[in-house]
Amino acid sequence: TEPRLSGFVPLYQSWESFYTRNLYRRIRDCWNRPICSVAGAEMEILERTTSDHGWNFKLTDKKKKVMNFGSYNYLGFAENKGPCADAVEKNVHEWGLSSGASRQELGYQEIHKELDDLVAEFLGVEAAITVPMGFATNSMNMPCLVGKGCLILSDEINHASLVLGSRLSGATINTFKHNNMKDLEAKLREAVIGGQPRTHRPWKKILIVVEGVYSMEGSIIDLPEVIRLKKKYKAYLYLDEAHSMGAMGPNGRGVVDYFGLDPKDVDIMMGTFTKSFGASGGYIGGTKRLINHLRLHSHAAMYSLSMPPPVVQQIISSMSIIMGLDGTNEGKKRIQQLKWNLRYLRRRLNEMGFIIYGNKDSPVVPLLIYMPSKIAALSRECLARGVGIVVVGFPATPIIESRARFCLSAAHTKEMLDRAIEVLDEVGDLLRLKYSRKLLPKF
Numbered sequence: 001t002e003p004r005l006s007g008f009v010p011l012y013q014s015w016e017s018f019y020t021r022n023l024y025r026r027i028r029d030c031w032n033r034p035i036c037s038v039a040g041a042e043m044e045i046l047e048r049t050t051s052d053h054g055w056n057f058k059l060t061d062k063k064k065k066v067m068n069f070g071s072y073n074y075l076g077f078a079e080n081k082g083p084c085a086d087a088v089e090k091n092v093h094e095w096g097l098s099s100g101a102s103r104q105e106l107g108y109q110e111i112h113k114e115l116d117d118l119v120a121e122f123l124g125v126e127a128a129i130t131v132p133m134g135f136a137t138n139s140m141n142m143p144c145l146v147g148k149g150c151l152i153l154s155d156e157i158n159h160a161s162l163v164l165g166s167r168l169s170g171a172t173i174n175t176f177k178h179n180n181m182k183d184l185e186a187k188l189r190e191a192v193i194g195g196q197p198r199t200h201r202p203w204k205k206i207l208i209v210v211e212g213v214y215s216m217e218g219s220i221i222d223l224p225e226v227i228r229l230k231k232k233y234k235a236y237l238y239l240d241e242a243h244s245m246g247a248m249g250p251n252g253r254g255v256v257d258y259f260g261l262d263p264k265d266v267d268i269m270m271g272t273f274t275k276s277f278g279a280s281g282g283y284i285g286g287t288k289r290l291i292n293h294l295r296l297h298s299h300a301a302m303y304s305l306s307m308p309p310p311v312v313q314q315i316i317s318s319m320s321i322i323m324g325l326d327g328t329n330e331g332k333k334r335i336q337q338l339k340w341n342l343r344y345l346r347r348r349l350n351e352m353g354f355i356i357y358g359n360k361d362s363p364v365v366p367l368l369i370y371m372p373s374k375i376a377a378l379s380r381e382c383l384a385r386g387v388g389i390v391v392v393g394f395p396a397t398p399i400i401e402s403r404a405r406f407c408l409s410a411a412h413t414k415e416m417l418d419r420a421i422e423v424l425d426e427v428g429d430l431l432r433l434k435y436s437r438k439l440l441p442k443f
């Protein structure tokens, strides 16, 4: 008799599995396309025909140079030349690639100490700890901060790493509607018996978890209101600035800088080095007491190799430029260029009749496709015209809200933006992606 695949069958029969197997299998060429150069403002990508949409491509296949609107490179530091690359090259010769141990053991080199101090100075907090992976910064550190008997109030569309960290912590999790402060307050009121901030609280701690900029929506968290609520209800605040650090605020210091707030009002400041610094890894900033606690309890600090020295060097170099420590105006120029670029692209796409989500200052610009069946066509038509974009659909978005996501960079020139706009104009007509605003409900 044949063995029964008991666990497998229900999964196969689920809607998500059906959809993924039948749609994504046919359009696999939109994802997992090998990139054959540095992923800067332009990149080389392996050209694959639709009939060859498996993973059986050859690296010797034809390559195509396209403009890159898909990679996270907000300030243009993902580059293979310039002062950062020179410093990294020098560092490799001095330090090699591996630190050889975790930071608890012998992996905490002087360059790691330099980075921790620089990050704390950049954020305007007492201390910081750095971790080799942004995802692990959330998923491995949240369990050190809350546990059984605590309540996490999480924005409903928080990143997977925050969801995993929350689950691993063992705390009770409740979600509130995306960026909806009325709902957050209602959930906070529910969490304290009697509905009053000062009455008896059944929870050891209440932790509000939000992101600075939401990468699928292009929305910016209403941070002033979140801080007001966390103070009123005596909760703690965990802020993930993966997409805002470097890219937002007049000094590139994230949403706190954007709203002109005091960084000390955010209890746990988390962010990554993957989006604006052309590197990898993440950090947590806060009080000395918090960071010392993480140094002793975080699995990411204790059981994982510390960051490779050349990566540390890339972060130090790019962060110093953003802070103006190199004695030039380069950092400010990049921040301003990014701001100009994102407002320009957003305005032009809006004028053309595309539906664009999010805030005017967000470095991600989501363009709504709606119909899942058009995802692949948009990606292919843009690529054929020399524009590389990222397309996203269910289950990462609601099923009727498929979208393309443009990640802007200070390295994009106006000519590049104009060319991309021209291409989108043409492809938008071809695929009927432009909508009359009058016909649509207000978002």
Ligand code: PMP
Binding pocket: 133, 134, 135, 136, 138, 159, 161, 211, 215, 240, 242, 243, 272, 273, 274, 280, 281, 282
């Ligand atoms: N937090 C957020 C909000 C993210 O979007 C991401 C990844 N895009 C991460 C954390 C994980 O960071 P990394 O890619 O550096 O591991």
